[in-house]
Amino acid sequence: MKTPLRVAVTGAAGQISYSLLFRIASGAMFGPGQPVILQLLEIPNEKAMKALEGVAMELDDCAFPLLKGLVLSDDPRVAFKDANWSLLVGAKPRGPGMERADLLKDNGKIFSAQGAIIDEVAAEDARVAVVGNPANTNCMIAASKARRLTPDRFTAMVRLDQNRAQALLAKKAGVDLTAVRDIFIYGNHSPSMFPAFAQATIGGAPAAEVIGDDAWLRGPFCETVGKRGAAIIAARGLSSAASAANALVDHVHDLMTPGAVHSVAVSGASAYGFDANVWAGVPVRTTTPGSYEIIEGHPMDDFARSKIAATNQELAEERAMVAELLG
Ligand SMILES: NC(=O)C1=CN([C@@H]2O[C@H](COP(=O)(O)OP(=O)(O)OC[C@H]3O[C@@H](n4cnc5c(N)ncnc54)[C@H](O)[C@@H]3O)[C@@H](O)[C@H]2O)C=CC1
Ligand SMILES: O=C([O-])CC(=O)C(=O)O
Numbered sequence: 001m002k003t004p005l006r007v008a009v010t011g012a013a014g015q016i017s018y019s020l021l022f023r024i025a026s027g028a029m030f031g032p033g034q035p036v037i038l039q040l041l042e043i044p045n046e047k048a049m050k051a052l053e054g055v056a057m058e059l060d061d062c063a064f065p066l067l068k069g070l071v072l073s074d075d076p077r078v079a080f081k082d083a084n085w086s087l088l089v090g091a092k093p094r095g096p097g098m099e100r101a102d103l104l105k106d107n108g109k110i111f112s113a114q115g116a117i118i119d120e121v122a123a124e125d126a127r128v129a130v131v132g133n134p135a136n137t138n139c140m141i142a143a144s145k146a147r148r149l150t151p152d153r154f155t156a157m158v159r160l161d162q163n164r165a166q167a168l169l170a171k172k173a174g175v176d177l178t179a180v181r182d183i184f185i186y187g188n189h190s191p192s193m194f195p196a197f198a199q200a201t202i203g204g205a206p207a208a209e210v211i212g213d214d215a216w217l218r219g220p221f222c223e224t225v226g227k228r229g230a231a232i233i234a235a236r237g238l239s240s241a242a243s244a245a246n247a248l249v250d251h252v253h254d255l256m257t258p259g260a261v262h263s264v265a266v267s268g269a270s271a272y273g274f275d276a277n278v279w280a281g282v283p284v285r286t287t288t289p290g291s292y293e294i295i296e297g298h299p300m301d302d303f304a305r306s307k308i309a310a311t312n313q314e315l316a317e318e319r320a321m322v323a324e325l326l327g
Pocket of ligand 2: 093094100133160228229230232233239240244
């Protein structure tokens with residue numbers, strides 16, 4: 001039996017976690033042979049901690065063979081202690097009419113404090129995945145507080161956008177989802193993101209040839225992927241939760257799977273024209289479990305370059321907005 005992985009999850013009584021924790025405990029994230037201990041963090045508030053106890057009762061009642069322990073805490077030093085992975089979900093979600101960047105003032109502080117504590121108390125091989133919005137900039141804030149852990153240990157999630165883009169291309173082409181490959185997200189998890197359709201293939205042929213409608217790819221396709229979160233909020237009255245949890249399972253699973261090629265927001269993506277000190281979605285290849293290299297050299301035409309410049313500009317502006325939280 002392998003040593004259990006310690007997985008810290010923040011916002012553990014929230015709606016994303018309610019879809020996430022059961023998938024981790026079932027083995028979907030780390031594989032069917034990998035036991036886990038869940039270390040669940042909530043805010044020091046009676047209602048939140050009581051709700052967390054209820055979630056823990058349900059986890060017990062699933063009798064998951066891989067779940068070797070549960071820690072419930074309102075103290076980040078306890079929740080992040082020796083964590084191999086810290087999944088930073090806990091933050092305020094946006095409501096109708098808001099952009100994710102509107103959350104920066106409220107949520108940024110959370111990631112500044114948690115980045116510093118993870119750096120102090122998490123495991124030697126600690127990895128951090130940020131979901132709480134605005135995810136790219138919150139990830140940058142957390143990483144900036146680390147002295148021991150290098151920036152590559154901190155990733156932000158753009159996988160939901162990749163999955164949305166893949167599903168939309170499959171629907172438009174009228175093919176099975178698995179026929180769509182190599183659709184990657186560049187830049188911010190915001191409407192400015194760029195789903196780079198020129199690299200994608202459908203049934204082995206260039207996606208643009210199969211779709212045969214460049215105006216749709218440049219316009220409605222990019223726009224629909226970019227604004228899908230807002231469309232879900234408009235329809236559900238709440239932001240995406242199950243699909244976000246599913247995307248985080250994919251994000252971490254693929255980062256633990258050598259050879260996997262997938263979109264992840266990381267720093268140092270200057271090969272594509274991003275400022276080196278912002279966290280931007282790019283395609284990466286997982287090298288060893290938890291580590292990756294940026295896949296460089298995908299050709300970009302003028303349209304792609306202008307989209308990347310715009311999303312980089314937004315990330316740089318968000319960085320400037322939180323300057324006082326960095327370092
Ligand atoms: N990156 C992405 O693709 C996506 C990101 N999100 C973001 O994920 C975040 C969470 O969303 P939901 O689960 O729907 O929200 P929610 O409001 O249902 O749950 C958030 C939970 O976090 C807790 N929390 C707040 N501050 C905390 C802290 N400092 N430490 C620990 N826990 C804390 C709250 O008490 C609450 O239980 C939001 O910021 C949302 O915008 C949502 C969907 C997709
Ligand atoms: O749109 C939101 O606020 C939640 C989110 O990040 C998404 O669904 O992509």
